């Protein structure tokens with residue numbers, strides 16, 4: 835039994851060393867966060883798909899991601915949050931946080947860490963915006979597009 839556990843751990847190590855995309859539920863969609871941009875600048879998701887955003891913060895400060903449409907609120911975020919009624923599971927990262935005052939979600943990712951946000955893409959086709967609302971980041975250009983097909 836002990837030998838089985840040990841070989842399992844070894845396999846996990848080997849798998850981890852070889853793959854660049856971590857094992858996550860559904861389709862992994864990588865998003866890099868830098869000072870101050872999202873890479874790529876446009877994400878395309880299909881309604882009904884199970885997706886895990888792999889949010890890698892390569893910047894020197896904490897970054898976050900929110901998605902929605904409409905006017906930017908004075909305290910950050912969108913008038914309509916894309917994830918208002920969507921169940922989002924967040925894991926990893928230094929300070930993942932999926933609670934947002936207006937409903938919906940945001941994930942704060944500490945510098946040098948990676949967080950995962952897993953959800954089923956809502957059946958709301960359209961073009962939305964993603965943005966970082968850490969102070970000053972949105973105005974510095976930390977904005978992107980999220981297209982739901």
Ligand SMILES: [Cu+2]
Nearest residue numbers: 897898966971
């Ligand atoms: Cu930011």
